[in-house]
Amino acid sequence: xxxxxxxxxxxxxxxxxxxxxxxxxxxxxxxxxxxxxxxxxxxxxxxxxxxxxxxxxxxxxxxxxxxxxxxxxxxxxxxxxxxxxxxxxxxxxxxxxxxxxxxxxxxxxxxxxxxxxxxxxxxxxxx
Amino acid sequence: xxxxxxxxxxxxxxxxxxxxxxxxxxxxxxxxxxxxxxxxxxxxxxxxxxxxxxxxxxxxxxxxxxxxxxxxxxxxxxxxxxxxxxxxxxxxxxxxxxxxxxxxxxxxxxxxxxxxxxxxxxxxxxx
Amino acid sequence: xxxxxxxxxxxxxxxxxxxxxxxxxxxxxxxxxxxxxxxxxxxxxxxxxxxxxxxxxxxxxxxxxxxxxxxxxxxxxxxxxxxxxxxxxxxxxxxxxxxxxxxxxxxxxxxxxxxxxxxxxxxxxxx
Amino acid sequence: xxxxxxxxxxxxxxxxxxxxxxxxxxxxxxxxxxxxxxxxxxxxxxxxxxxxxxxxxxxxxxxxxxxxxxxxxxxxxxxxxxxxxxxxxxxxxxxxxxxxxxxxxxxxxxxxxxxxxxxxxxxxxxx
DNA sequence: GTGGTCTAGACCACG
DNA sequence: GTGGTCTAGACCACC
Numbered sequence: 001x002x003x004x005x006x007x008x009x010x011x012x013x014x015x016x017x018x019x020x021x022x023x024x025x026x027x028x029x030x031x032x033x034x035x036x037x038x039x040x041x042x043x044x045x046x047x048x049x050x051x052x053x054x055x056x057x058x059x060x061x062x063x064x065x066x067x068x069x070x071x072x073x074x075x076x077x078x079x080x081x082x083x084x085x086x087x088x089x090x091x092x093x094x095x096x097x098x099x100x101x102x103x104x105x106x107x108x109x110x111x112x113x114x115x116x117x118x119x120x121x122x123x124x125x126x127x
Numbered sequence: 128x129x130x131x132x133x134x135x136x137x138x139x140x141x142x143x144x145x146x147x148x149x150x151x152x153x154x155x156x157x158x159x160x161x162x163x164x165x166x167x168x169x170x171x172x173x174x175x176x177x178x179x180x181x182x183x184x185x186x187x188x189x190x191x192x193x194x195x196x197x198x199x200x201x202x203x204x205x206x207x208x209x210x211x212x213x214x215x216x217x218x219x220x221x222x223x224x225x226x227x228x229x230x231x232x233x234x235x236x237x238x239x240x241x242x243x244x245x246x247x248x249x250x251x252x253x254x
Numbered sequence: 255x256x257x258x259x260x261x262x263x264x265x266x267x268x269x270x271x272x273x274x275x276x277x278x279x280x281x282x283x284x285x286x287x288x289x290x291x292x293x294x295x296x297x298x299x300x301x302x303x304x305x306x307x308x309x310x311x312x313x314x315x316x317x318x319x320x321x322x323x324x325x326x327x328x329x330x331x332x333x334x335x336x337x338x339x340x341x342x343x344x345x346x347x348x349x350x351x352x353x354x355x356x357x358x359x360x361x362x363x364x365x366x367x368x369x370x371x372x373x374x375x376x377x378x379x380x381x
Numbered sequence: 382x383x384x385x386x387x388x389x390x391x392x393x394x395x396x397x398x399x400x401x402x403x404x405x406x407x408x409x410x411x412x413x414x415x416x417x418x419x420x421x422x423x424x425x426x427x428x429x430x431x432x433x434x435x436x437x438x439x440x441x442x443x444x445x446x447x448x449x450x451x452x453x454x455x456x457x458x459x460x461x462x463x464x465x466x467x468x469x470x471x472x473x474x475x476x477x478x479x480x481x482x483x484x485x486x487x488x489x490x491x492x493x494x495x496x497x498x499x500x501x502x503x504x505x506x507x508x
Numbered sequence: 509g510t511g512g513t514c515t516a517g518a519c520c521a522c523g
Numbered sequence: 524g525t526g527g528t529c530t531a532g533a534c535c536a537c538c
Contacts (some may be wrong), residue, residue, distance in 0.1 A: 025229045098245035102152045108246040112239040118225035119235040197537040279483045324522035324525045352499035356406045362500040366493040372479035373489040
């Protein structure tokens, strides 16, 4: 069950996208699994259907899920290739994060430990 | 010289804030150094003075710089304490980044290597 | 209704910030209450929306209110912790005020009575 | 010797005005005493003569000091009457301070104790 | 010269 | 509807 923090400042649709990805990488959602319909999901999370729809559309554009008309929305298999653009974006964000971390006197070791922890958390959720 | 990507979608003032922090951690700007005046900077980056001012004000709120009315704006010494809120924010962002990275088949090792590289880049620029 | 004295020399946004805080401590505004929207408030007070926005942003930085994009701005619960910087500032201002008072032959007792009165006024407005 | 905090944000001339008043109420400066000349004072405090001059002019307007052309500037006797405008201003500032204090969970008692302390500090400096 | 405040008005993202 | 960003330009206080 994805959790939406309504006062985090982050757009709902982004939180939902991230939440779904999180459930996929952690194995809660598996390839072929059907997502809640837009209307169900919107009721579940008490948000506007348009917002859920936007998240689904963007996830579909990212090849994370696929919508079959009249059938529903399904999780796609994790791709084995990297999307250069996404990778580049991640690197850029990481670089910015490093500057902020450095400014807070967070050492490189600490930061790497946090990366490790995050990975463990994801894998640990696999059943 | 801070570079502003006018088509990145990121607000100019955030880019400027990050750019200035980058110059500070990398040693290009040292404590006590005077920043370009709001007007100079706005001319330099071809943006509105209000936008530069906004970045300066926010950096001042973060204790990164200090502005003396009628005098100018100056770099403060790097603090040695951590701001719990900022640290928490960094951890959260890192956690989200990890999910995206995992989705792109980027290994934990790879990600940690990038962290290390970013740190080296910062320190390598020290004179 | 916050009152703005347009000829007091004090910036509008500061007057608005103080006015909102006053309504909160006196119980007129309660945690969770929605503030007037930026546009409504600007119409109400006949000032520019940007000025209202500035006040709201600063109050948010002080953890007094919280704004949710596309939804509105809401009163936060009064915190139970002290912010050392704010406390220091209050002490400094009080010290300066004392000098001015002393210069006007205002006794310590009188000044303390005024403090008491101000507190009573705040609490008296509670419902 | 008045101390000017060049990075406090407060205008220099106001700091100087307050500093001189402080020296008067604490007895360091007595009625009839001669102040440093504008030029001496500006050298002493490493500030612009115009700034010192502005402070002196304003203090003269407040009947705190008096300038005799060709002679110098002298401390006037503490008046025994109150200036209604000044008193009103003090009350207003105190009222605003109370709101901020209340917001920081500072009790009425604490605030009154601080007032008492400030008064003691002033009187304690009397020789 | 410096930064600070305020206005007017445009455009965008979010829900 | 909401707030956020950006621009253009005016006026003021401080130094």
